Amino acid sequence: MRIKKYAACMRCGFLDGCAYRATFITGMLANFIQAAVLYYIWKNIFRYQDSVNGFTWEIMRQYVLISFLCNSVFTMGFEMTIAGRIIEGDIILDLLKPMSYRIMLFLRMLGTAGMEFSAGLVLVGSVYLAANGIRYLSLFRCAGFLVSMLLGVGIKFGIQYLFSLLCFYTDNAYGVTKAREVLTNFFSGALIPLAMFPGLFRRLVEFLPFQGIVYTPCCIFTGMFSARESLVRMALQIIWIGILWALGALAGKKAFGVISMYGG
Amino acid sequence: MKRWKRYAGLYVQLQIQNIRSLAQYRADFLMMVFFTLFSQGCNLALVGIIYGNIPKVGGWTLWEILMLYGFLLFSEGFVNFFFQGAWKIANMIHEADLDRFLVRPIPAGLQLLTARIDFDGLSKMSIALAVLLLAAARSRIVWTWAEILLCLFFLVQACIIRVCMIWIASCASFWMAGRRNSLNFFVISLGEMAKYPLTIYPALLRGIFGYVIPYAFVSYYPVGVLLGKEGMGFGAACTPLVCAGMLTLSCLALRRGLARYESCSQ
Amino acid sequence: MSVIEVDGLRKDYRIVKKDEGVMGSLKSLIRPRYETREAVRGLSFSIREGESVAFLGANGAGKSTTIKMLTGIMRPGAGSVRILGEDPFQKRMENAKRIGVVFGQKTQLWWDIPVVETFRLLRSIYEIPEETYERNMKEFGEILGLTDFLSQPARKLSLGERVRADLAAALLHEPPILFLDEPTIGLDVAVKQRIYTFLKKINRERKTTILLTSHDLNDLESLCRRLIILERGEILFDDGMEKVFERFGEELTLEQIVIRIFEGGNPGKNPQPRTAKSAREAGRPKGGRI
Numbered sequence: 001m002r003i004k005k006y007a008a009c010m011r012c013g014f015l016d017g018c019a020y021r022a023t024f025i026t027g028m029l030a031n032f033i034q035a036a037v038l039y040y041i042w043k044n045i046f047r048y049q050d051s052v053n054g055f056t057w058e059i060m061r062q063y064v065l066i067s068f069l070c071n072s073v074f075t076m077g078f079e080m081t082i083a084g085r086i087i088e089g090d091i092i093l094d095l096l097k098p099m100s101y102r103i104m105l106f107l108r109m110l111g112t113a114g115m116e117f118s119a120g121l122v123l124v125g126s127v128y129l130a131a132n133g134i135r136y137l138s139l140f141r142c143a144g145f146l147v148s149m150l151l152g153v154g155i156k157f158g159i160q161y162l163f164s165l166l167c168f169y170t171d172n173a174y175g176v177t178k179a180r181e182v183l184t185n186f187f188s189g190a191l192i193p194l195a196m197f198p199g200l201f202r203r204l205v206e207f208l209p210f211q212g213i214v215y216t217p218c219c220i221f222t223g224m225f226s227a228r229e230s231l232v233r234m235a236l237q238i239i240w241i242g243i244l245w246a247l248g249a250l251a252g253k254k255a256f257g258v259i260s261m262y263g264g
Numbered sequence: 265m266k267r268w269k270r271y272a273g274l275y276v277q278l279q280i281q282n283i284r285s286l287a288q289y290r291a292d293f294l295m296m297v298f299f300t301l302f303s304q305g306c307n308l309a310l311v312g313i314i315y316g317n318i319p320k321v322g323g324w325t326l327w328e329i330l331m332l333y334g335f336l337l338f339s340e341g342f343v344n345f346f347f348q349g350a351w352k353i354a355n356m357i358h359e360a361d362l363d364r365f366l367v368r369p370i371p372a373g374l375q376l377l378t379a380r381i382d383f384d385g386l387s388k389m390s391i392a393l394a395v396l397l398l399a400a401a402r403s404r405i406v407w408t409w410a411e412i413l414l415c416l417f418f419l420v421q422a423c424i425i426r427v428c429m430i431w432i433a434s435c436a437s438f439w440m441a442g443r444r445n446s447l448n449f450f451v452i453s454l455g456e457m458a459k460y461p462l463t464i465y466p467a468l469l470r471g472i473f474g475y476v477i478p479y480a481f482v483s484y485y486p487v488g489v490l491l492g493k494e495g496m497g498f499g500a501a502c503t504p505l506v507c508a509g510m511l512t513l514s515c516l517a518l519r520r521g522l523a524r525y526e527s528c529s530q
Numbered sequence: 531m532s533v534i535e536v537d538g539l540r541k542d543y544r545i546v547k548k549d550e551g552v553m554g555s556l557k558s559l560i561r562p563r564y565e566t567r568e569a570v571r572g573l574s575f576s577i578r579e580g581e582s583v584a585f586l587g588a589n590g591a592g593k594s595t596t597i598k599m600l601t602g603i604m605r606p607g608a609g610s611v612r613i614l615g616e617d618p619f620q621k622r623m624e625n626a627k628r629i630g631v632v633f634g635q636k637t638q639l640w641w642d643i644p645v646v647e648t649f650r651l652l653r654s655i656y657e658i659p660e661e662t663y664e665r666n667m668k669e670f671g672e673i674l675g676l677t678d679f680l681s682q683p684a685r686k687l688s689l690g691e692r693v694r695a696d697l698a699a700a701l702l703h704e705p706p707i708l709f710l711d712e713p714t715i716g717l718d719v720a721v722k723q724r725i726y727t728f729l730k731k732i733n734r735e736r737k738t739t740i741l742l743t744s745h746d747l748n749d750l751e752s753l754c755r756r757l758i759i760l761e762r763g764e765i766l767f768d769d770g771m772e773k774v775f776e777r778f779g780e781e782l783t784l785e786q787i788v789i790r791i792f793e794g795g796n797p798g799k800n801p802q803p804r805t806a807k808s809a810r811e812a813g814r815p816k817g818g819r820i
Binding site: 010020029030031034036037040044049053166172174175176178179182186187191192196197263 | 299501
């Protein structure tokens, strides 16, 4: 019974993803452009030197593509949607449904993410094969990457959920989305491999959840992490999912209390 | 002429009312100032980190890149503060706000442009100005009055081109279903690319990034000319033309869009 | 003199046809299919100065589409509309000065600024002379009781206050024609009464022509002399309010007649009064459709 309900939610998310095809395609394109910009910046840089901070062009070009794949899954987020529902008062209907609001959101996101991931995989896969061939692929690392990336989606959800709760306090959902995007992009390694961060930053990043979204799966894929380190990093991802889930529960309780202010 | 004067007056009046609404959203405003400082801090840090590892990108130094950054951020803030309505066409259509604009005896375009305000634009413009001043002081430019005027002239044009870009992208909502139009997000994210010199991209991307969506004229050519880089003169000279072209296109997009809305508004 | 003349007005919509389920969504993702729906199918009527006319019809009967074409928001598919002798669509801005519009569902006040500032903005937008503005503000303020909330921003108003303010906003520039699209939706009896009293007064004293759509049949009955019933984009009935009873049965209330019309049967062909039982059945509200 429960499974059926959950499946329905995921299906809903999937359909959402399809319905807003224009949104999806342009969002994807925007991400792709970001990746392209980085690709060419690095290409230009590597023309003058062979390695930057231990990264070679060979690794970097893989990294850019794979980080794009990780990052393109559900970047639009649901802050704007939630803000819309708060402003129009529909949020109350969501909260009245006989199901945890958060689980519902998560399943919808998973549905949309599934749709986006498959589209992204086709795009990145073909670009990757065209650029690199099958030279660097290994079954073990690919499997590790997939697991780690899924865990990354969990972390991403936790973060987006916390940010979406901010929409209960501000009308500026776009600003919130943007801030979350910048924060995530910067600290997750989507823009620049975390290994390149200067000392203090590097240590700070270790204590933040963001690296689990992009940097960990990417490093597993490119073989920067050993098998053992990969497993440790995945465990760290799981721990962060737990922490974010707990934080979300706490903050959620508080935020939903605000709704009464929007009544009438 | 008299008509345009009246519209300019109305713009000021509408915008003053928008500014007054800040009083309603003070907490919101402070929060956004914080967010903006933070995001822009991240962006600057990214540039810093890249330059921490290498001396030049495409032959441009850190301070030169920051000039590009300043031009882009300033024009973005300008749109946010003065013409934020350009972002909101999709909402206006979806929530039937456009209907009430159409039953008033002033142009729908004027009402759309002033439909919203984003105070975040103020903080963006201030950050951009600070970065610009810093970069200008550190660059090799000898600042004569002529140079300063030229810089301001380019800045104004950058703002105009930015407004038009978002406006045209937003007008696409007239043809799209759904309440979200991510085309303008897309156009904004293209701005990422204009933060670095155009020469690092291959010809195809340069064509799309720089000319089809004319970011080259927002930052690359103006800053290039100011810095005395080679081969920038012609591009910079074309900037006013691009401006005029974008304005024309904007008018056209609105007119065609409204015609479509009128024939099937749903 | 006719202030509104409509001749052979038509409007078709092209809508995207959606299929059910995941496969259907994928299909429409790749290749959307369209189908045409006729929203308005050849309306002709004319309205004289100072008339008050009610538009009635089920959801989807074409009321809103018609109002949109009359106010110049939407381009007519075919046929012609003349408001005070001009085409409202071609000369939208000129037309806008001569009409007032209230959408009950949607406010035209600026959301975040005090109501009085909205009025000041409208004064500039409509170029209302100072004297007229002051006079109207005073009069509307008294009748509609605006003074209590003039300094509040629109988003803090109750629905009743908002609609009253909207009504004043639509009439500040003294338009000869006033369009109201479901102005009283969701309002309580007292506010409705106030609004209808006001409308009657405006209609009587200023000879303002009023055209309104509403689901509130009792109020239509008290306010409007003439009734136009739309059904699937066509005019089903267009005559004096009292004639509707002559035609459909004296003993019925307006509500009962309307329900009969909307339930599909054309009561005009069956003027025989029904049994008390069936009349009662027909009178039962049906899912809030009208």
